[in-house]
Amino acid sequence: MKLLFIGWLTVGLGGLAFSQSNSLPGRYSIEDVLSAPYCTGLVAEPQAGRIGWVSTQEGVRSVYIHNGRSGQTTKLTNYQTDDGQDISDLHISADGRWLTFVRGGAKNGEGVSPNPTSNPAGAEQAVYLVPTDGSRAPIRVAPGNHPAFSPTGKRLLFAQGGQVHLVELAGLSTDKPITTPSRLFTARGFQTDFRWSPDGGRVLFSSVRGYHNFIGVYDLSQKAITWIAPGVDRDQAPVWSPDGKQVAFIRVPGKKHGEMENVQGGHPFAIWVADVATGEGRELWHSPADDGGFAQDYPAEPLRWTTTNKLLFFSEHEGWMHLYALPPTGGKLTDLTPGAAEAEETFVPADGRYLYYSSNLNDIDRRHIWRVALTGNEAVQPEPLTTGTGIETDPVVVGDQLFYRSASWNRSTGIAKRRVGDTSETLLFPTEAAPRFPAQALTEPKQVIFKAADGVEVHAQLFLPGSTTQISRPALIFMHGGPMRQMLLGWHYRGSYYANAYAINQYLASQGYVVLSVNYRAGIGYGRAFRRADRQGPRGASEYQDILAAAKYLQSRSDVNPLKIGLWGGSYGGYLTALGLARNSDLFACGVDIHGVHDWAWRGNHFSPGGGWAIGEAEAKVAFESSPAFNLDFWRSPCLFVHADDDRNVTFAETVDLVQKLRDKGVPTEVLIFPDDAHSFLLHKNWVRTYQALDGFFRKQLMNQPEKPLTSEK
Numbered sequence: 001m002k003l004l005f006i007g008w009l010t011v012g013l014g015g016l017a018f019s020q021s022n023s024l025p026g027r028y029s030i031e032d033v034l035s036a037p038y039c040t041g042l043v044a045e046p047q048a049g050r051i052g053w054v055s056t057q058e059g060v061r062s063v064y065i066h067n068g069r070s071g072q073t074t075k076l077t078n079y080q081t082d083d084g085q086d087i088s089d090l091h092i093s094a095d096g097r098w099l100t101f102v103r104g105g106a107k108n109g110e111g112v113s114p115n116p117t118s119n120p121a122g123a124e125q126a127v128y129l130v131p132t133d134g135s136r137a138p139i140r141v142a143p144g145n146h147p148a149f150s151p152t153g154k155r156l157l158f159a160q161g162g163q164v165h166l167v168e169l170a171g172l173s174t175d176k177p178i179t180t181p182s183r184l185f186t187a188r189g190f191q192t193d194f195r196w197s198p199d200g201g202r203v204l205f206s207s208v209r210g211y212h213n214f215i216g217v218y219d220l221s222q223k224a225i226t227w228i229a230p231g232v233d234r235d236q237a238p239v240w241s242p243d244g245k246q247v248a249f250i251r252v253p254g255k256k257h258g259e260m261e262n263v264q265g266g267h268p269f270a271i272w273v274a275d276v277a278t279g280e281g282r283e284l285w286h287s288p289a290d291d292g293g294f295a296q297d298y299p300a301e302p303l304r305w306t307t308t309n310k311l312l313f314f315s316e317h318e319g320w321m322h323l324y325a326l327p328p329t330g331g332k333l334t335d336l337t338p339g340a341a342e343a344e345e346t347f348v349p350a351d352g353r354y355l356y357y358s359s360n361l362n363d364i365d366r367r368h369i370w371r372v373a374l375t376g377n378e379a380v381q382p383e384p385l386t387t388g389t390g391i392e393t394d395p396v397v398v399g400d401q402l403f404y405r406s407a408s409w410n411r412s413t414g415i416a417k418r419r420v421g422d423t424s425e426t427l428l429f430p431t432e433a434a435p436r437f438p439a440q441a442l443t444e445p446k447q448v449i450f451k452a453a454d455g456v457e458v459h460a461q462l463f464l465p466g467s468t469t470q471i472s473r474p475a476l477i478f479m480h481g482g483p484m485r486q487m488l489l490g491w492h493y494r495g496s497y498y499a500n501a502y503a504i505n506q507y508l509a510s511q512g513y514v515v516l517s518v519n520y521r522a523g524i525g526y527g528r529a530f531r532r533a534d535r536q537g538p539r540g541a542s543e544y545q546d547i548l549a550a551a552k553y554l555q556s557r558s559d560v561n562p563l564k565i566g567l568w569g570g571s572y573g574g575y576l577t578a579l580g581l582a583r584n585s586d587l588f589a590c591g592v593d594i595h596g597v598h599d600w601a602w603r604g605n606h607f608s609p610g611g612g613w614a615i616g617e618a619e620a621k622v623a624f625e626s627s628p629a630f631n632l633d634f635w636r637s638p639c640l641f642v643h644a645d646d647d648r649n650v651t652f653a654e655t656v657d658l659v660q661k662l663r664d665k666g667v668p669t670e671v672l673i674f675p676d677d678a679h680s681f682l683l684h685k686n687w688v689r690t691y692q693a694l695d696g697f698f699r700k701q702l703m704n705q706p707e708k709p710l711t712s713e714k
């Protein structure tokens with residue numbers, strides 16, 4: 001696939017020439033720092049003593065399984081290329097014999113899956129099954145997603161076109177190990193959130209129907225659906241009681257005419273319980289305010305019913321994302337994860353005795369694993385299971401072993417284990433470092449805290465070049481996307497998008513820049529008030545104060561050249577990059593804007609109703625004024641724009657429009673465009689090209705050095 005590299009190059013005004021002697025020769029390349037395997041999708045089947053995960057290395061995605069009893073790790077797939085086909089949604093059957101996964105990206109509104117290689121045959125999203133003994137290659141079951149094994153592991157449900165399908169798993173010895181998939185039942189709406197009953201005889205699901213959702217139970221023997229407490233609400237996240245006689249679910253108010261999605265807002269929610277036999281339900285608890293939405297969207301398991309008969313759910317009603325316990329008969333609500341911190345990924349073993357979770361408690365710019373007892377009446381006492389300067393997330397427990405995703409400031413995210421209670425970890429995967437990965441050449445980021453003009457405290461991570469000579473260096477400000485994200489003092493856990501960003505900030509420091517990664521307001525990690533800061537984004541861009549404060553911090557450093565401060569970021573970070581250049585080209589010498597939002601008012605009308613931020617007609621003016629596109633008269637600094645045109649999060653037109661308008665004004669722009677890739681680039685080589693272009697652009701603009709020749713395409 002040929003890349004379009006259209007340079008609209010106008011030599012930018014340089015300001016103070018940056019001394020050649022300050023640009024340190026890179027001790028490693030961009031490909032080197034992106035060469036380590038990166039592990040995601042950690043899943044456990046404790047009954048079978050197994051865990052599974054996905055390892056992505058330079059775009060090659062592989063599925064692994066580890067047998068906790070034998071200690072053996074087996075690679076179950078043999079994909080060989082940077083093919084742009086994501087692998088996700090792993091599950092292991094209770095008997096441990098099968099693993100299922102989804103390969104390929106979800107369809108968009110036109111029913112098309114991402115096809116980043118521009119494969120003329122197109123691309124699909126499909127469900128696969130693979131025996132855990134590695135005896136055969138994965139079996140493509142059917143187009144679809146959301147696979148779910150039955151309790152015996154002999155059946156598999158999956159979604160196709162919003163309907164529930166079933167496949168039976170025969171013995172491996174037969175030449176036909178699975179039956180032909182068939183639709184299990186038909187219901188109106190879009191079925192999701194499948195849950196097998198403990199006896200495997202019924203399937204619990206959510207039926208999404210526009211303004212409302214119903215919870216349904218399909219009985220396989222009666223071939224009948226029972227609707228659970230149908231109302232005018234959006235019922236979601238249903239779970240079974242341990243005895244299969246009841247279900248619990250989260251009830252969110254139904255949609256009103258004209259109501260639009262708002263990623264930053266919240267909505268009231270309630271916890272309900274119902275009898276399956278009668279479908280009759282009742283409310284056990286409701287949030288005191290609009291504390292739902294993010295609390296249910298962010299975690300993998302928004303609601304659980306433990307075998308120790310407790311309902312566990314997330315809520316922000318006390319100002320932080322905490323997990324709460326509620327008796328299924330109603331009554332006292334218990335905060336299981338107290339403290340000025342957020343709880344994220346969770347795991348509860350079958351015995352229901354403990355909750356394991358990841359949190360930034362007592363270490364707000366990292367993540368560690370904690371545990372809290374769910375039985376007995378003793379006071380809630382969270383116990384730290386991992387500490388130190390690493391980043392640990394996604395806990396799962398098999399027997400007495402705790403497995404989790406483990407990273408540090410100079411190690412990409414792998415899979416580690418330790419006996420519960422031990423202070424040291426064993427790195428299970430990868431078993432050896434990638435040959436080119438420059439672990440010894442990386443710099444440990446330092447925590448920096450400063451205040452914005454309105455007094456809001458902002459956390460950041462500072463990456464300093466290795467050289468100790470105090471010289472006046474160029475500096476770069478990195479801004480994450482979302483904006484409900486948080487960069488950390490180590491390799492990021494939220495997929496390759498942010499793991500790559502962390503790696504490139506390391507690389508830029510190695511090139512001689514002072515790099516500051518800014519956790520601006522509207523991000524997570526610092527409580528609900530910070531995340532839902534007033535007048536953010538399209539309502540006034542209040543978070544821009546934090547970027548100005550970051551610049552002020554850098555200007556105060558004697559090792560920074562105040563005339564050579566650049567901006568870079570992706571998506572929401574691209575938005576803030578463009579906003580900085582539009583509003584303060586006097587402060588920011590240049591920028592790299594990767595698929596940024598540039599016109600909130602346009603997004604509110606053309607991306608989705610309200611643009612995901614509930615931007616209505618009444619707010620269109622303030623939304624436009626909060627956008628980079630609002631006033632381009634003062635934009636002088638050069639900008640490199642990078643965007644893929646099958647972007648389903650930030651429309652490609654946002655960059656086409658802005659670049660054309662900047663060209664009309666003679667503003668120096670460059671573009672790097674990837675036909676058919678998506679928002680978070682699915683092709684590793686596109687990330688490499690992006691960062692090579694970013695490296696060359698900053699070298700030219702901030703170090704007055706010629707761009708390095710691009711490495712040849714592999």
Ligand SMILES: CC(=O)N[C@@H](C)C(=O)N[C@@H](C)C(=O)N[C@@H](C)C(=O)O
Pocket residue numbers: 263480481482483485497570571572573597611612613649650
């Ligand atoms: C509806 C909406 O805006 N959802 C946001 C999560 C979103 O898509 N944000 C993008 C602008 C963005 O920053 N995307 C990536 C980088 C992310 O981290 O979400």
